[in-house]
Amino acid sequence: MSPAQVPASEQVEIDLGDRSYPILIGAALLDAPGTWAGVPASTQAVIVSNTTVAPLYAARLRAAIAARHRSVDLVVLPDGEAHKDWQTLNLIFDSLLAKACDRKTVLYALGGGVVGDMTGFAAASYMRGVPFVQVPTTLLAQVDSSVGGKTAINHPLGKNMIGAFYQPRLVVCDLTTLATLPPRELSAGLAEVIKYGPIADMEFLGWIEQNIAGLLARDTALLAHAVKRSCEIKAQVVGHDERESGLRAILNFGHTFGHAIEAGLGYGEWLHGEAVGCGMVMALQLSQRLGLVDEAFAQRVTALIARAGLPVVGPRLGAARYLELMQVDKKAEGGEIKFVLIDRPGHATVRGAPDGLVREVIEHCTQGA
Amino acid sequence: MSPAQVPASEQVEIDLGDRSYPILIGAALLDAPGTWAGVPASTQAVIVSNTTVAPLYAARLRAAIAARHRSVDLVVLPDGEAHKDWQTLNLIFDSLLAKACDRKTVLYALGGGVVGDMTGFAAASYMRGVPFVQVPTTLLAQVDSSVGGKTAINHPLGKNMIGAFYQPRLVVCDLTTLATLPPRELSAGLAEVIKYGPIADMEFLGWIEQNIAGLLARDTALLAHAVKRSCEIKAQVVGHDERESGLRAILNFGHTFGHAIEAGLGYGEWLHGEAVGCGMVMALQLSQRLGLVDEAFAQRVTALIARAGLPVVGPRLGAARYLELMQVDKKAEGGEIKFVLIDRPGHATVRGAPDGLVREVIEHCTQGA
Numbered sequence: 197m198s199p200a201q202v203p204a205s206e207q208v209e210i211d212l213g214d215r216s217y218p219i220l221i222g223a224a225l226l227d228a229p230g231t232w233a234g235v236p237a238s239t240q241a242v243i244v245s246n247t248t249v250a251p252l253y254a255a256r257l258r259a260a261i262a263a264r265h266r267s268v269d270l271v272v273l274p275d276g277e278a279h280k281d282w283q284t285l286n287l288i289f290d291s292l293l294a295k296a297c298d299r300k301t302v303l304y305a306l307g308g309g310v311v312g313d314m315t316g317f318a319a320a321s322y323m324r325g326v327p328f329v330q331v332p333t334t335l336l337a338q339v340d341s342s343v344g345g346k347t348a349i350n351h352p353l354g355k356n357m358i359g360a361f362y363q364p365r366l367v368v369c370d371l372t373t374l375a376t377l378p379p380r381e382l383s384a385g386l387a388e389v390i391k392y393g394p395i396a397d398m399e400f401l402g403w404i405e406q407n408i409a410g411l412l413a414r415d416t417a418l419l420a421h422a423v424k425r426s427c428e429i430k431a432q433v434v435g436h437d438e439r440e441s442g443l444r445a446i447l448n449f450g451h452t453f454g455h456a457i458e459a460g461l462g463y464g465e466w467l468h469g470e471a472v473g474c475g476m477v478m479a480l481q482l483s484q485r486l487g488l489v490d491e492a493f494a495q496r497v498t499a500l501i502a503r504a505g506l507p508v509v510g511p512r513l514g515a516a517r518y519l520e521l522m523q524v525d526k527k528a529e530g531g532e533i534k535f536v537l538i539d540r541p542g543h544a545t546v547r548g549a550p551d552g553l554v555r556e557v558i559e560h561c562t563q564g565a
Numbered sequence: 566m567s568p569a570q571v572p573a574s575e576q577v578e579i580d581l582g583d584r585s586y587p588i589l590i591g592a593a594l595l596d597a598p599g600t601w602a603g604v605p606a607s608t609q610a611v612i613v614s615n616t617t618v619a620p621l622y623a624a625r626l627r628a629a630i631a632a633r634h635r636s637v638d639l640v641v642l643p644d645g646e647a648h649k650d651w652q653t654l655n656l657i658f659d660s661l662l663a664k665a666c667d668r669k670t671v672l673y674a675l676g677g678g679v680v681g682d683m684t685g686f687a688a689a690s691y692m693r694g695v696p697f698v699q700v701p702t703t704l705l706a707q708v709d710s711s712v713g714g715k716t717a718i719n720h721p722l723g724k725n726m727i728g729a730f731y732q733p734r735l736v737v738c739d740l741t742t743l744a745t746l747p748p749r750e751l752s753a754g755l756a757e758v759i760k761y762g763p764i765a766d767m768e769f770l771g772w773i774e775q776n777i778a779g780l781l782a783r784d785t786a787l788l789a790h791a792v793k794r795s796c797e798i799k800a801q802v803v804g805h806d807e808r809e810s811g812l813r814a815i816l817n818f819g820h821t822f823g824h825a826i827e828a829g830l831g832y833g834e835w836l837h838g839e840a841v842g843c844g845m846v847m848a849l850q851l852s853q854r855l856g857l858v859d860e861a862f863a864q865r866v867t868a869l870i871a872r873a874g875l876p877v878v879g880p881r882l883g884a885a886r887y888l889e890l891m892q893v894d895k896k897a898e899g900g901e902i903k904f905v906l907i908d909r910p911g912h913a914t915v916r917g918a919p920d921g922l923v924r925e926v927i928e929h930c931t932q933g934a
Contacts, residue, residue, distance in 0.1 A: 293726060357691065
């Protein structure tokens with residue numbers, strides 16, 4: 197069977213009324229013409245990618261979608277979280293306007309989370325909204341940005357501070373593209389997969405523990421299940437709370453500490469998923485110190501995070517700096533820092549915590565670093 | 566009766582499901598505490614204004630809303646369409662982040678259309694969306710940006726190219742603030758008022774013809790009716806088409822030629838309303854030359870535009886330049902320029918037109934300039 201004939205092995209429907217869309221998950225989806233049947237036909241299309249991913253996949257994507265658009269242009273952004281800023285976003289707008297792209301122009305985000313977030317925000321903002329398609333080529337982007345419609349750029353004073361909730365028309369997770377992913381990024385993606393266990397599904401946590409070696413070896417069938425289950429859980433949460441007023445915040449498990457790590461070290465030093473992995477360890481410690489879960493549970497999840505190749509000890513920024521950085525985080529409302537904590541295995545809650553306890557956790561989790 | 570006791574003389578409800586909001590229209594609304602009763606209470610609020618309007622009204626607004634927010638900050642932007650860009654928008658983000666504003670922070674847009682558009686886009690984008698209130702202090706902003714949720718900034722290659730559809734929680738049109746409006750800006754606002762006649766309501770057109778002198782003399786009761794009726798018509802159109810897929814485009818009567826005038830001269834040379842006024846004259850000429858309306862009708866509306874103190878002869882940019890500038894306009898889809906034309910008095914349509922005819926109109930309407 198040629199790659200063009202391989203069907204999508206998994207599919208998740210994201211049900212958001214008139215903003216509903218499917219996520220296709222499988223091997224060799226990029227080249228299969230059927231993959232793109234649901235994309236609105238338009239005169240113009242623009243593929244947005246980066247200097248790492250474009251040479252690998254842009255020509256193949258362009259060929260696959262050529263039947264749906266009269267012209268397909270390519271915008272190549274510099275690679276990395278450090279470029280997730282207005283200047284780089286503007287490269288997309290410059291290109292769209294230079295080509296006189298109209299409001300039916302379809303944008304394709306081909307790359308990891310940074311490309312997806314920036315392309316999504318560009319699509320949300322260009323002429324106040326044009327259609328876009330996510331083609332995530334990292335595990336993290338496949339499990340994290342496929343669902344939820346969060347798009348954003350960073351500001352010097354905070355991560356993801358400027359953005360929009362904006363849904364794609366289609367998400368295509370081609371697992372074959374993960375073959376070129378550096379091992380560190382595979383682990384970073386697994387952090388967001390593991391996350392869904394403690395917050396929502398202990399059976400899934402057990403499945404990941406059993407299959408972590410196969411996942412690290414990039415077994416396609418295992419990856420397909422991991423991506424599908426992650427998207428399903430996220431979709432369930434987001435379906436109840438599209439604009440993040442309450443429940444959806446549990447998806448930020450590990451992110452409050454994680455964002456502080458990223459901001460404190462300077463974006464790009466640690467990968468987002470690495471910071472989230474370590475952030476989960478800190479959030480587990482805080483949950484344990486508040487008496488919400490026992491030590492065995494915190495140890496069990498921490499051990500899995502370590503087996504996935506993720507850091508479990510944070511950088512020594514000092515407790516005061518951590519607190520300062522978390523204060524400006526989006527989850528700090530009215531000045532109080534809100535943490536996503538595990539209050540029983542498979543269930544998360546959002547609440548504040550005494551500063552003293554948070555300082556203890558930071559001291560404990562950054563020792564030996 | 567003290568100003569604080571003056572009730573809103575008019576009110577228009579904008580019905581958009583869970584994004585519905587009221588427009589209050591009346592004299593001395595700014596200082597009346599009851600005006601602000603519907604605004605979400607929050608710890609932080611930020612008034613965004615400009616160097617012209619802030620000295621006149623910011624202190625009064627701050628005093629009026631002080632009961633609803635623990636802290637009220639003020640961001641003063643440079644005045645004018647020339648500053649409706651990313652750099653100026655970023656002054657708002659810088660301030661919000663420097664003050665660690667959370668996602669419940671309420672933004673108040675105090676000023677004309679530029680302040681409203683930028684504050685609205687900042688509110689749409691800051692942390693992916695915070696509540697905002699429009700306090701338009703120009704006639705144009707009161708009739709044009711009160712309804713529709715259009716927010717945007719300009720790009721060097723096009724006007725309003727980057728933005729969002731984002732609804733305010735409340736719009737307060739205090740007619741008393743129009744006392745400080747320069748005469749040129751009053752006329753510019755009347756352009757958008759007049760617009761609603763030919764596209765939707767010939768009775769309203771007759772009313773404006775009868776009352777144009779009183780409107781120019783800033784009679785509060787006449788202004789209240791003009792603002793209310795304009796908002797009602799716009800609300801009716803927008804209610805059917807929130808995201809501008811079809812019908813809503815008729816609101817852009819005069820805007821295709823108008824945007825070309827603004828872009829061709831450089832933003833800020835002509836006021837937006839002046840360009841729209843002259844753009845309506847050109848669109849009427851095109852409608853007439855296509856045989857959609859007769860000469861008497863085109864002359865009648867052109868005469869009213871002139872009586873309102875608006876230019877009816879366009880700048881001589883050359884037909885080629887006009888066409889080039891209109892090509893990149895948002896209404897050009899798949900390369901064809903779409904014009905909003907009057908196909909019978911009180912009714913508009915959106916369609917293309919032969920280039921030769923468009924050139925004739927441009928030649929005709931820019932002679933003698």
